[in-house]
Amino acid sequence: MTADTIDTRLARVKAAIDLKPPDHTPVCLSLDYKFVYRYKGLKQADYFRNRGLGGRSGSSLFIDVFNELGGWDFVGAGGNTTRVRDILEAPMIIRVPGKDIPEDEVIQWEEVEVLTHEHYDQIIKVGWIKFMDDFYPRFRGYDPAEYRARIDARAVKELAAMKPGQEMWNRMGYPVQGGGDVFSPLMMLSTARTMIKFTVDLYRIPDKVQAVMDAMIDDLITLSIKACKAAGVGGPYGIPTKSVILERGGGFVYPLKIFERFEFPYLKKMVNAFVNEGITPILHFDSDWTLNMPYLKELPHRKFFIQLDSKTDIFKTKEILRDTCCIMGDVAPSLLSLGTKEEVGAYCRKLIDVVGKGGGLILGVGCGVPVDSKFENLKMMIDTAREYNPHHT
Amino acid sequence: MSELSSALANLEEEKVARIIKQELGTGKDSMGVLTELRKGMDEVGQRYKKGEYFLSELIVSGEIFKDAMKVLEPTLKKDGGGPATKVVIGTVKGDIHNIGKDIVATLLKGVGFEVYDLGIDVPVKAFVDKVVETKATIVGMSGLLTPSFESMKETVDALKEAGLRNKVKVIIGGGVVTELVQRHTGADAFTDDAMEGVEIIKKWSAKSN
Structure with a gap:
Protein backbone atom coordinates (compact mmCIF):
# COMPACT_ATOMS: atom_id res chain seq x y z
CA MET A 1 0.00 0.00 0.00
CA THR A 2 1.52 3.33 -1.05
CA ALA A 3 1.52 6.29 1.33
CA ASP A 4 -1.54 8.48 1.23
CA THR A 5 -1.36 11.98 -0.18
CA ILE A 6 -3.94 14.74 -0.31
CA ASP A 7 -4.70 13.64 -3.88
CA THR A 8 -5.28 9.98 -3.01
CA ARG A 9 -7.51 10.98 -0.10
CA LEU A 10 -9.52 13.40 -2.20
CA ALA A 11 -9.86 10.85 -5.01
CA ARG A 12 -11.12 8.29 -2.48
CA VAL A 13 -13.77 10.60 -1.07
CA LYS A 14 -14.88 11.85 -4.48
CA ALA A 15 -15.13 8.28 -5.78
CA ALA A 16 -17.37 7.38 -2.84
CA ILE A 17 -19.66 10.36 -3.44
CA ASP A 18 -19.69 9.60 -7.16
CA LEU A 19 -20.61 5.95 -6.42
CA LYS A 20 -17.46 4.61 -8.02
CA PRO A 21 -15.22 2.03 -6.36
CA PRO A 22 -12.50 3.78 -4.32
CA ASP A 23 -9.04 2.23 -3.72
CA HIS A 24 -10.38 1.46 -0.25
CA THR A 25 -13.35 2.67 1.78
CA PRO A 26 -12.86 6.24 2.98
CA VAL A 27 -13.38 6.97 6.65
CA CYS A 28 -14.30 10.16 8.46
CA LEU A 29 -15.03 10.68 12.15
CA SER A 30 -17.36 13.52 13.13
CA LEU A 31 -15.11 14.46 16.00
CA ASP A 32 -15.56 17.53 18.14
CA TYR A 33 -14.37 18.76 21.53
CA LYS A 34 -16.51 16.34 23.57
CA PHE A 35 -14.42 13.21 23.02
CA VAL A 36 -11.19 15.19 22.58
CA TYR A 37 -11.51 16.83 25.99
CA ARG A 38 -12.59 13.67 27.85
CA TYR A 39 -9.79 11.66 26.25
CA LYS A 40 -7.20 14.30 27.14
CA GLY A 41 -8.33 14.40 30.76
CA LEU A 42 -10.00 17.80 30.56
CA LYS A 43 -13.52 18.67 31.69
CA GLN A 44 -16.26 19.51 29.22
CA ALA A 45 -16.50 22.89 30.92
CA ASP A 46 -12.85 23.58 30.06
CA TYR A 47 -13.86 23.90 26.43
CA PHE A 48 -16.27 26.69 27.23
CA ARG A 49 -13.75 28.41 29.48
CA ASN A 50 -11.04 28.25 26.86
CA ARG A 51 -12.56 28.02 23.40
CA GLY A 52 -9.92 27.53 20.76
CA LEU A 53 -7.69 25.31 22.90
CA GLY A 54 -8.95 22.21 21.22
CA GLY A 55 -12.60 22.24 20.36
CA ARG A 56 -12.72 23.09 16.72
CA SER A 57 -10.89 21.20 14.05
CA GLY A 58 -7.64 23.03 13.46
CA SER A 59 -6.79 23.55 17.09
CA SER A 60 -3.90 21.85 18.81
CA LEU A 61 -5.76 19.30 20.92
CA PHE A 62 -7.94 18.22 18.01
CA ILE A 63 -4.88 17.78 15.80
CA ASP A 64 -3.14 15.74 18.51
CA VAL A 65 -6.06 13.33 18.82
CA PHE A 66 -6.52 13.21 15.03
CA ASN A 67 -2.87 12.18 14.65
CA GLU A 68 -2.98 9.69 17.53
CA LEU A 69 -5.92 7.98 15.87
CA GLY A 70 -4.02 7.88 12.58
CA GLY A 71 -6.03 10.53 10.77
CA TRP A 72 -8.84 10.05 8.30
CA ASP A 73 -9.67 11.00 4.75
CA PHE A 74 -11.27 14.42 5.04
CA VAL A 75 -11.81 16.92 7.79
CA GLY A 76 -14.62 19.31 8.60
CA ALA A 77 -13.79 23.01 8.28
CA GLY A 78 -15.59 26.29 7.86
CA GLY A 79 -18.98 26.34 9.57
CA ASN A 80 -21.63 28.92 10.31
CA THR A 81 -20.69 32.11 12.07
CA THR A 82 -22.57 32.82 15.29
CA ARG A 83 -24.66 35.33 13.37
CA VAL A 84 -25.74 32.70 10.85
CA ARG A 85 -26.14 29.93 13.41
CA ASP A 86 -28.68 32.03 15.28
CA ILE A 87 -30.91 31.90 12.20
CA LEU A 88 -30.19 28.53 10.57
CA GLU A 89 -30.35 26.48 13.78
CA ALA A 90 -33.30 26.32 16.17
CA PRO A 91 -33.59 28.69 19.11
CA MET A 92 -33.35 26.49 22.18
CA ILE A 93 -32.25 26.80 25.78
CA ILE A 94 -28.73 25.45 26.15
CA ARG A 95 -27.36 23.87 29.33
CA VAL A 96 -23.64 24.55 29.39
CA PRO A 97 -21.19 22.42 31.43
CA GLY A 98 -19.73 24.29 34.36
CA LYS A 99 -22.46 26.89 34.18
CA ASP A 100 -25.86 25.20 34.10
CA ILE A 101 -24.80 21.58 34.63
CA PRO A 102 -21.82 19.87 36.31
CA GLU A 103 -18.33 20.40 34.94
CA ASP A 104 -17.95 17.14 33.05
CA GLU A 105 -21.45 16.55 31.72
CA VAL A 106 -22.05 17.08 28.03
CA ILE A 107 -23.80 20.14 26.65
CA GLN A 108 -27.54 19.63 26.20
CA TRP A 109 -30.51 21.44 24.76
CA GLU A 110 -33.76 21.73 26.67
CA GLU A 111 -36.98 20.66 25.03
CA VAL A 112 -39.14 23.62 26.03
CA GLU A 113 -41.61 25.78 24.14
CA VAL A 114 -39.64 28.69 22.73
CA LEU A 115 -41.88 29.57 19.79
CA THR A 116 -45.63 30.03 20.28
CA HIS A 117 -48.61 30.23 17.95
CA GLU A 118 -48.27 34.02 18.00
CA HIS A 119 -44.77 33.64 16.61
CA TYR A 120 -46.22 31.56 13.77
CA ASP A 121 -48.23 34.60 12.68
CA GLN A 122 -45.20 36.87 12.86
CA ILE A 123 -43.08 34.47 10.78
CA ILE A 124 -45.80 34.30 8.13
CA LYS A 125 -45.90 38.08 8.02
CA VAL A 126 -42.18 38.95 7.87
CA GLY A 127 -40.28 35.77 6.93
CA TRP A 128 -37.76 33.79 8.96
CA ILE A 129 -34.65 35.99 8.85
CA LYS A 130 -36.44 39.19 9.77
CA PHE A 131 -38.35 37.40 12.51
CA MET A 132 -35.24 35.80 14.01
CA ASP A 133 -33.21 39.01 13.74
CA ASP A 134 -35.57 40.49 16.26
CA PHE A 135 -36.74 37.44 18.18
CA TYR A 136 -33.46 35.65 18.86
CA PRO A 137 -31.67 38.47 20.73
CA ARG A 138 -34.77 39.09 22.82
CA PHE A 139 -35.05 35.36 23.55
CA ARG A 140 -31.44 35.47 24.82
CA GLY A 141 -32.15 38.59 26.86
CA TYR A 142 -30.34 41.13 24.68
CA ASP A 143 -31.29 44.31 22.89
CA PRO A 144 -31.54 43.34 19.18
CA ALA A 145 -29.54 46.27 17.78
CA GLU A 146 -26.77 45.93 20.36
CA TYR A 147 -26.63 42.14 19.91
CA ARG A 148 -26.49 42.32 16.11
CA ALA A 149 -23.68 44.88 16.19
CA ARG A 150 -21.72 42.64 18.56
CA ILE A 151 -22.09 39.44 16.59
CA ASP A 152 -21.56 41.17 13.24
CA ALA A 153 -18.17 42.23 14.55
CA ARG A 154 -17.53 38.71 15.83
CA ALA A 155 -18.51 37.24 12.43
CA VAL A 156 -15.67 39.15 10.75
CA LYS A 157 -13.18 37.43 13.07
CA GLU A 158 -14.87 34.04 12.75
CA LEU A 159 -14.76 34.18 8.96
CA ALA A 160 -11.16 35.34 8.98
CA ALA A 161 -10.24 32.22 10.98
CA MET A 162 -11.97 29.78 8.61
CA LYS A 163 -9.79 30.16 5.51
CA PRO A 164 -6.49 29.51 7.35
CA GLY A 165 -8.14 26.40 8.81
CA GLN A 166 -8.65 24.86 5.40
CA GLU A 167 -5.18 25.90 4.27
CA MET A 168 -3.62 24.28 7.33
CA TRP A 169 -5.36 20.95 6.77
CA ASN A 170 -4.51 21.04 3.07
CA ARG A 171 -0.85 21.66 3.92
CA MET A 172 -1.00 18.66 6.28
CA GLY A 173 -2.27 16.57 3.38
CA TYR A 174 -5.98 16.41 4.08
CA PRO A 175 -8.90 17.63 1.97
CA VAL A 176 -11.68 19.42 3.83
CA GLN A 177 -15.41 19.72 3.56
CA GLY A 178 -17.60 22.34 5.17
CA GLY A 179 -19.98 25.23 4.94
CA GLY A 180 -22.17 24.94 8.00
CA ASP A 181 -25.49 23.43 9.01
CA VAL A 182 -29.13 24.27 8.44
CA PHE A 183 -32.18 22.77 10.13
CA SER A 184 -35.04 21.70 7.89
CA PRO A 185 -38.17 23.80 8.57
CA LEU A 186 -39.81 20.82 10.29
CA MET A 187 -36.78 20.19 12.49
CA MET A 188 -36.54 23.90 13.29
CA LEU A 189 -40.17 24.21 14.38
CA SER A 190 -40.26 20.87 16.18
CA THR A 191 -37.29 21.72 18.37
CA ALA A 192 -38.43 25.30 19.00
CA ARG A 193 -42.04 24.38 19.74
CA THR A 194 -41.22 20.99 21.37
CA MET A 195 -41.88 17.79 19.53
CA ILE A 196 -45.14 17.13 21.35
CA LYS A 197 -46.65 20.60 20.81
CA PHE A 198 -45.47 20.74 17.21
CA THR A 199 -46.94 17.31 16.47
CA VAL A 200 -50.27 18.47 17.86
CA ASP A 201 -49.99 21.55 15.61
CA LEU A 202 -49.52 19.32 12.57
CA TYR A 203 -52.84 17.60 13.33
CA ARG A 204 -54.81 20.60 14.58
CA ILE A 205 -53.57 23.51 12.44
CA PRO A 206 -51.79 21.96 9.44
CA ASP A 207 -52.49 24.84 7.06
CA LYS A 208 -50.97 27.33 9.47
CA VAL A 209 -47.86 25.17 9.90
CA GLN A 210 -47.48 24.89 6.14
CA ALA A 211 -47.82 28.67 5.78
CA VAL A 212 -45.02 29.11 8.35
CA MET A 213 -42.76 26.69 6.50
CA ASP A 214 -43.52 28.42 3.20
CA ALA A 215 -42.47 31.69 4.81
CA MET A 216 -39.22 30.13 6.08
CA ILE A 217 -37.83 28.08 3.24
CA ASP A 218 -36.47 30.72 0.86
CA ASP A 219 -34.79 32.56 3.72
CA LEU A 220 -33.17 29.35 4.96
CA ILE A 221 -31.90 28.52 1.48
CA THR A 222 -30.63 32.00 0.66
CA LEU A 223 -28.75 32.41 3.92
CA SER A 224 -27.38 28.85 3.75
CA ILE A 225 -25.84 29.47 0.34
CA LYS A 226 -24.48 32.85 1.36
CA ALA A 227 -22.97 31.43 4.56
CA CYS A 228 -21.46 28.44 2.77
CA LYS A 229 -19.75 30.70 0.24
CA ALA A 230 -18.56 33.07 2.96
CA ALA A 231 -16.97 30.15 4.84
CA GLY A 232 -14.68 29.86 1.84
CA VAL A 233 -14.26 26.08 1.64
CA GLY A 234 -13.28 25.32 -1.94
CA GLY A 235 -10.39 25.17 -4.34
CA PRO A 236 -8.90 21.88 -5.49
CA TYR A 237 -8.93 20.34 -1.99
CA GLY A 238 -12.08 21.76 -0.45
CA ILE A 239 -15.60 20.43 -0.91
CA PRO A 240 -18.25 23.04 -0.10
CA THR A 241 -21.04 21.27 1.77
CA LYS A 242 -24.20 22.10 3.66
CA SER A 243 -25.41 19.72 6.36
CA VAL A 244 -29.18 19.59 6.51
CA ILE A 245 -30.19 18.55 10.02
CA LEU A 246 -33.07 16.08 9.95
CA GLU A 247 -34.10 14.17 13.01
CA ARG A 248 -37.81 14.27 13.55
CA GLY A 249 -39.61 14.25 10.21
CA GLY A 250 -39.12 10.60 9.32
CA GLY A 251 -41.09 7.39 9.58
CA PHE A 252 -40.01 6.83 13.14
CA VAL A 253 -42.34 9.66 14.11
CA TYR A 254 -44.69 10.55 11.26
CA PRO A 255 -46.76 8.80 8.61
CA LEU A 256 -45.76 9.39 5.02
CA LYS A 257 -48.62 11.81 4.40
CA ILE A 258 -46.98 14.20 6.89
CA PHE A 259 -43.49 13.62 5.49
CA GLU A 260 -44.81 14.23 1.97
CA ARG A 261 -46.38 17.54 2.92
CA PHE A 262 -44.18 18.99 5.65
CA GLU A 263 -40.67 17.61 5.15
CA PHE A 264 -39.85 16.31 1.71
CA PRO A 265 -40.93 19.29 -0.47
CA TYR A 266 -38.75 21.63 1.58
CA LEU A 267 -35.87 19.18 1.70
CA LYS A 268 -36.04 18.75 -2.07
CA LYS A 269 -36.07 22.49 -2.62
CA MET A 270 -33.03 22.89 -0.37
CA VAL A 271 -31.06 20.10 -1.99
CA ASN A 272 -31.75 21.32 -5.53
CA ALA A 273 -30.83 24.90 -4.64
CA PHE A 274 -27.57 23.84 -2.96
CA VAL A 275 -26.57 21.54 -5.81
CA ASN A 276 -27.25 24.32 -8.34
CA GLU A 277 -24.75 26.44 -6.44
CA GLY A 278 -22.07 23.74 -6.47
CA ILE A 279 -22.64 22.81 -2.84
CA THR A 280 -22.80 19.14 -1.80
CA PRO A 281 -25.71 18.65 0.62
CA ILE A 282 -25.11 16.25 3.50
CA LEU A 283 -28.45 14.95 4.77
CA HIS A 284 -28.02 14.22 8.46
CA PHE A 285 -30.64 11.64 9.39
CA ASP A 286 -30.93 10.88 13.09
CA SER A 287 -33.36 8.12 14.15
CA ASP A 288 -35.09 5.68 11.78
CA TRP A 289 -35.87 7.02 8.30
CA THR A 290 -35.93 3.66 6.49
CA LEU A 291 -39.49 4.25 5.32
CA ASN A 292 -38.54 7.56 3.73
CA MET A 293 -35.44 6.49 1.86
CA PRO A 294 -37.18 5.75 -1.50
CA TYR A 295 -38.10 9.45 -1.77
CA LEU A 296 -34.42 10.39 -2.00
CA LYS A 297 -34.34 8.87 -5.48
CA GLU A 298 -36.02 12.09 -6.62
CA LEU A 299 -32.96 14.12 -5.60
CA PRO A 300 -30.03 14.76 -7.99
CA HIS A 301 -28.07 11.54 -8.14
CA ARG A 302 -24.45 11.49 -6.92
CA LYS A 303 -24.65 15.12 -5.87
CA PHE A 304 -25.31 14.64 -2.15
CA PHE A 305 -24.66 12.11 0.56
CA ILE A 306 -26.50 10.96 3.65
CA GLN A 307 -25.41 10.30 7.24
CA LEU A 308 -27.12 7.49 9.14
CA ASP A 309 -26.83 6.97 12.90
CA SER A 310 -27.50 3.20 13.10
CA LYS A 311 -31.27 3.55 13.55
CA THR A 312 -32.13 3.67 9.84
CA ASP A 313 -31.58 0.26 8.24
CA ILE A 314 -28.36 1.00 6.33
CA PHE A 315 -28.43 -2.31 4.48
CA LYS A 316 -31.95 -1.79 3.18
CA THR A 317 -31.04 1.82 2.37
CA LYS A 318 -28.13 0.61 0.27
CA GLU A 319 -30.49 -1.55 -1.77
CA ILE A 320 -32.84 1.41 -2.29
CA LEU A 321 -30.24 4.10 -2.98
CA ARG A 322 -27.53 2.03 -4.68
CA ASP A 323 -27.57 4.31 -7.74
CA THR A 324 -28.59 7.50 -5.96
CA CYS A 325 -26.15 8.60 -3.29
CA CYS A 326 -23.24 7.79 -1.04
CA ILE A 327 -23.98 6.70 2.54
CA MET A 328 -21.91 7.73 5.54
CA GLY A 329 -22.26 5.72 8.70
CA ASP A 330 -23.26 4.00 10.75
CA VAL A 331 -21.30 2.64 13.72
CA ALA A 332 -23.64 2.89 16.71
CA PRO A 333 -22.81 5.13 19.68
CA SER A 334 -23.34 2.23 22.11
CA LEU A 335 -20.88 0.08 20.17
CA LEU A 336 -18.23 2.80 20.37
CA SER A 337 -18.67 3.39 24.08
CA LEU A 338 -19.44 -0.13 25.36
CA GLY A 339 -18.35 -2.53 22.60
CA THR A 340 -15.00 -4.24 22.17
CA LYS A 341 -12.65 -3.36 19.34
CA GLU A 342 -13.30 -6.84 17.90
CA GLU A 343 -17.03 -6.08 17.77
CA VAL A 344 -16.37 -2.71 16.14
CA GLY A 345 -14.04 -4.30 13.60
CA ALA A 346 -16.58 -6.99 12.75
CA TYR A 347 -19.33 -4.42 12.19
CA CYS A 348 -17.08 -2.19 10.07
CA ARG A 349 -16.13 -5.18 7.91
CA LYS A 350 -19.81 -5.99 7.44
CA LEU A 351 -20.47 -2.40 6.34
CA ILE A 352 -17.57 -2.51 3.88
CA ASP A 353 -18.67 -5.93 2.57
CA VAL A 354 -22.29 -4.96 1.97
CA VAL A 355 -22.69 -1.18 1.83
CA GLY A 356 -19.22 -0.52 0.41
CA LYS A 357 -19.54 -2.98 -2.45
CA GLY A 358 -19.11 -1.03 -5.67
CA GLY A 359 -18.42 2.19 -3.76
CA GLY A 360 -20.75 4.65 -2.13
CA LEU A 361 -19.74 4.19 1.53
CA ILE A 362 -17.90 6.54 3.83
CA LEU A 363 -17.27 4.70 7.07
CA GLY A 364 -18.27 6.92 9.94
CA VAL A 365 -20.42 7.67 12.92
CA GLY A 366 -23.82 8.99 11.91
CA CYS A 367 -23.95 11.64 14.54
CA GLY A 368 -21.03 13.01 16.55
CA VAL A 369 -18.38 10.78 18.15
CA PRO A 370 -19.70 10.01 21.66
CA VAL A 371 -17.86 11.64 24.53
CA ASP A 372 -17.13 8.30 26.18
CA SER A 373 -16.07 6.34 23.12
CA LYS A 374 -13.19 3.96 23.65
CA PHE A 375 -10.07 5.20 21.86
CA GLU A 376 -9.28 1.72 20.59
CA ASN A 377 -12.73 1.46 19.03
CA LEU A 378 -12.30 4.67 17.05
CA LYS A 379 -8.83 3.50 16.01
CA MET A 380 -10.33 0.19 14.92
CA MET A 381 -12.77 2.00 12.61
CA ILE A 382 -9.94 3.84 10.89
CA ASP A 383 -7.66 0.81 10.67
CA THR A 384 -10.42 -1.39 9.30
CA ALA A 385 -11.25 1.10 6.54
CA ARG A 386 -7.59 1.16 5.52
CA GLU A 387 -6.75 -2.48 5.84
CA TYR A 388 -9.91 -4.38 4.95
CA ASN A 389 -10.42 -4.15 1.25
CA PRO A 390 -12.37 -7.13 -0.12
CA HIS A 391 -13.55 -5.34 -3.25
CA HIS A 392 -10.17 -4.16 -4.54
CA THR A 393 -8.93 -6.09 -7.56
CA MET B 1 -66.37 0.22 21.05
CA SER B 2 -68.32 3.16 22.47
CA GLU B 3 -68.64 6.50 20.73
CA LEU B 4 -66.20 8.03 23.22
CA SER B 5 -63.62 5.25 22.73
CA SER B 6 -63.93 5.62 18.94
CA ALA B 7 -63.61 9.39 19.09
CA LEU B 8 -60.37 9.10 21.06
CA ALA B 9 -59.02 6.36 18.79
CA ASN B 10 -59.84 8.55 15.78
CA LEU B 11 -58.08 11.54 17.42
CA GLU B 12 -61.30 13.61 17.39
CA GLU B 13 -60.38 16.00 20.15
CA GLU B 14 -63.49 18.19 20.16
CA LYS B 15 -65.80 15.20 20.01
CA VAL B 16 -64.05 13.59 22.99
CA ALA B 17 -64.49 16.77 25.04
CA ARG B 18 -68.17 17.08 24.04
CA ILE B 19 -69.04 13.47 24.90
CA ILE B 20 -67.30 13.63 28.28
CA LYS B 21 -69.22 16.80 29.12
CA GLN B 22 -72.49 15.17 28.07
CA GLU B 23 -71.86 11.94 29.96
CA LEU B 24 -70.78 13.64 33.19
CA GLY B 25 -73.72 16.06 32.82
CA THR B 26 -76.17 13.19 32.65
CA GLY B 27 -74.75 11.63 35.80
CA LYS B 28 -72.61 8.90 34.26
CA ASP B 29 -70.04 7.46 36.65
CA SER B 30 -66.66 9.08 35.96
CA MET B 31 -64.92 5.72 36.36
CA GLY B 32 -67.03 4.43 33.49
CA VAL B 33 -65.95 7.39 31.36
CA LEU B 34 -62.31 6.67 32.19
CA THR B 35 -62.76 3.03 31.19
CA GLU B 36 -64.07 4.16 27.79
CA LEU B 37 -61.09 6.46 27.35
CA ARG B 38 -58.71 3.63 28.19
CA LYS B 39 -60.38 1.43 25.62
CA GLY B 40 -59.78 4.24 23.11
CA MET B 41 -56.10 4.33 24.08
CA ASP B 42 -55.91 0.55 23.73
CA GLU B 43 -57.32 0.89 20.21
CA VAL B 44 -54.66 3.50 19.39
CA GLY B 45 -52.06 0.98 20.52
CA GLN B 46 -53.59 -1.71 18.33
CA ARG B 47 -53.52 0.58 15.30
CA TYR B 48 -49.87 1.39 16.04
CA LYS B 49 -49.03 -2.31 16.19
CA LYS B 50 -50.74 -2.86 12.83
CA GLY B 51 -48.73 -0.01 11.29
CA GLU B 52 -51.80 2.15 10.76
CA TYR B 53 -50.65 4.68 13.36
CA PHE B 54 -47.23 6.20 13.98
CA LEU B 55 -45.57 7.77 17.00
CA SER B 56 -47.25 11.05 16.07
CA GLU B 57 -50.71 9.52 16.58
CA LEU B 58 -49.58 8.16 19.95
CA ILE B 59 -48.53 11.69 20.87
CA VAL B 60 -51.80 13.30 19.75
CA SER B 61 -53.96 10.65 21.43
CA GLY B 62 -51.91 11.07 24.60
CA GLU B 63 -52.51 14.82 24.58
CA ILE B 64 -56.27 14.31 24.09
CA PHE B 65 -56.24 11.81 26.96
CA LYS B 66 -54.35 14.25 29.20
CA ASP B 67 -56.89 17.02 28.43
CA ALA B 68 -59.74 14.62 29.18
CA MET B 69 -58.17 13.66 32.49
CA LYS B 70 -58.02 17.30 33.56
CA VAL B 71 -61.83 17.32 33.35
CA LEU B 72 -62.28 13.86 34.79
CA GLU B 73 -59.77 13.73 37.64
CA PRO B 74 -61.62 15.95 40.14
CA THR B 75 -64.63 13.66 39.92
CA LEU B 76 -62.76 10.34 40.20
CA LYS B 77 -62.84 8.54 43.51
CA LYS B 78 -59.37 7.87 44.87
CA ASP B 79 -59.99 4.17 45.24
CA GLY B 80 -61.87 3.76 41.97
CA GLY B 81 -60.87 1.04 39.55
CA GLY B 82 -58.99 -1.27 41.91
CA PRO B 83 -55.24 -1.53 42.44
CA ALA B 84 -53.14 -0.44 39.49
CA THR B 85 -49.57 -1.55 38.75
Missing part, protein backbone atom coordinates in the same frame (compact mmCIF):
# COMPACT_ATOMS: atom_id res chain seq x y z
CA LYS B 86 -47.17 1.16 39.84
CA VAL B 87 -44.39 2.35 37.57
CA VAL B 88 -41.55 4.69 38.54
CA ILE B 89 -40.19 6.45 35.48
CA GLY B 90 -37.58 9.12 34.77
CA THR B 91 -34.72 10.33 32.61
CA VAL B 92 -31.51 9.34 34.36
CA LYS B 93 -28.88 11.52 35.99
CA GLY B 94 -26.89 13.66 33.58
CA ASP B 95 -29.53 13.61 30.86
CA ILE B 96 -32.34 16.11 30.38
CA HIS B 97 -34.08 14.61 27.33
CA ASN B 98 -37.73 14.25 28.15
CA ILE B 99 -39.65 13.47 24.96
CA GLY B 100 -39.54 9.67 25.01
CA LYS B 101 -40.05 9.51 28.75
CA ASP B 102 -43.02 11.88 28.59
CA ILE B 103 -44.68 9.93 25.79
CA VAL B 104 -44.28 6.60 27.60
CA ALA B 105 -45.56 8.08 30.87
CA THR B 106 -48.67 9.41 29.15
CA LEU B 107 -49.33 6.16 27.33
CA LEU B 108 -48.93 4.15 30.53
CA LYS B 109 -51.43 6.38 32.32
CA GLY B 110 -53.71 6.01 29.34
CA VAL B 111 -53.87 2.25 29.74
CA GLY B 112 -54.34 2.32 33.49
CA PHE B 113 -50.94 2.29 35.18
CA GLU B 114 -50.17 4.39 38.24
CA VAL B 115 -47.18 6.36 37.05
CA TYR B 116 -44.68 8.21 39.23
CA ASP B 117 -42.80 10.47 36.83
CA LEU B 118 -39.61 11.73 38.47
CA GLY B 119 -38.77 14.05 35.57
CA ILE B 120 -35.32 14.55 34.06
CA ASP B 121 -31.74 14.36 35.39
CA VAL B 122 -32.99 12.04 38.13
CA PRO B 123 -30.40 11.01 40.77
CA VAL B 124 -29.93 7.31 41.45
CA LYS B 125 -31.21 7.66 45.00
CA ALA B 126 -34.46 9.28 43.85
CA PHE B 127 -35.38 6.17 41.84
CA VAL B 128 -34.64 3.91 44.80
CA ASP B 129 -36.46 6.12 47.29
CA LYS B 130 -39.56 6.30 45.10
CA VAL B 131 -39.65 2.51 44.68
CA VAL B 132 -39.43 2.12 48.46
CA GLU B 133 -42.11 4.75 49.03
CA THR B 134 -44.62 3.51 46.45
CA LYS B 135 -43.76 -0.20 46.38
CA ALA B 136 -43.67 0.11 42.60
CA THR B 137 -42.89 -3.11 40.78
CA ILE B 138 -41.62 -1.57 37.55
CA VAL B 139 -38.87 1.00 36.92
CA GLY B 140 -38.46 2.72 33.56
CA MET B 141 -35.30 4.68 32.83
CA SER B 142 -34.75 6.86 29.80
CA GLY B 143 -31.68 8.47 28.24
CA LEU B 144 -30.52 9.83 24.90
CA LEU B 145 -26.81 10.24 25.58
CA THR B 146 -24.16 7.56 25.96
CA PRO B 147 -23.18 8.81 29.47
CA SER B 148 -26.72 7.84 30.53
CA PHE B 149 -25.62 4.19 30.29
CA GLU B 150 -23.54 4.54 33.46
CA SER B 151 -26.38 6.31 35.29
CA MET B 152 -28.71 3.47 34.33
CA LYS B 153 -26.19 0.89 35.56
CA GLU B 154 -25.67 2.77 38.82
CA THR B 155 -29.43 2.86 39.37
CA VAL B 156 -29.79 -0.89 38.77
CA ASP B 157 -26.85 -1.51 41.12
CA ALA B 158 -28.45 0.72 43.76
CA LEU B 159 -31.71 -1.20 43.48
CA LYS B 160 -29.68 -4.37 44.10
CA GLU B 161 -27.93 -2.88 47.11
CA ALA B 162 -31.27 -1.80 48.55
CA GLY B 163 -32.51 -5.38 48.25
CA LEU B 164 -35.14 -4.37 45.69
CA ARG B 165 -33.81 -5.86 42.49
CA ASN B 166 -35.84 -9.08 42.73
CA LYS B 167 -38.96 -7.07 43.48
CA VAL B 168 -38.85 -4.78 40.43
CA LYS B 169 -38.58 -5.22 36.70
CA VAL B 170 -36.36 -2.63 35.00
CA ILE B 171 -36.75 -1.38 31.45
CA ILE B 172 -34.42 1.13 29.77
CA GLY B 173 -35.28 3.20 26.74
CA GLY B 174 -33.96 5.87 24.40
CA GLY B 175 -32.58 6.48 20.95
CA VAL B 176 -29.10 5.11 21.69
CA VAL B 177 -30.16 2.18 23.86
CA THR B 178 -29.36 -1.26 22.47
CA GLU B 179 -29.08 -4.84 23.68
CA LEU B 180 -25.43 -4.11 24.50
CA VAL B 181 -26.61 -1.38 26.86
CA GLN B 182 -29.17 -3.69 28.44
CA ARG B 183 -26.43 -6.22 29.19
CA HIS B 184 -24.13 -3.50 30.54
CA THR B 185 -26.73 -2.02 32.86
CA GLY B 186 -28.34 -5.27 34.01
CA ALA B 187 -31.83 -4.12 33.01
CA ASP B 188 -34.51 -6.68 32.18
CA ALA B 189 -35.51 -5.14 28.85
CA PHE B 190 -34.69 -2.31 26.48
CA THR B 191 -36.52 -0.48 23.75
CA ASP B 192 -36.23 2.52 21.44
CA ASP B 193 -39.97 2.42 20.70
CA ALA B 194 -42.46 3.99 23.11
CA MET B 195 -45.33 1.62 22.39
CA GLU B 196 -43.08 -1.43 22.54
CA GLY B 197 -42.03 -0.24 25.99
CA VAL B 198 -45.67 0.00 27.04
CA GLU B 199 -46.35 -3.49 25.71
CA ILE B 200 -43.42 -4.96 27.64
CA ILE B 201 -44.64 -3.31 30.83
CA LYS B 202 -48.19 -4.54 30.21
CA LYS B 203 -46.90 -8.11 29.89
CA TRP B 204 -44.91 -7.82 33.12
CA SER B 205 -47.96 -6.41 34.87
CA ALA B 206 -50.24 -9.18 33.59
CA LYS B 207 -47.82 -11.85 34.85
CA SER B 208 -47.53 -10.37 38.32
CA ASN B 209 -51.26 -9.78 38.84
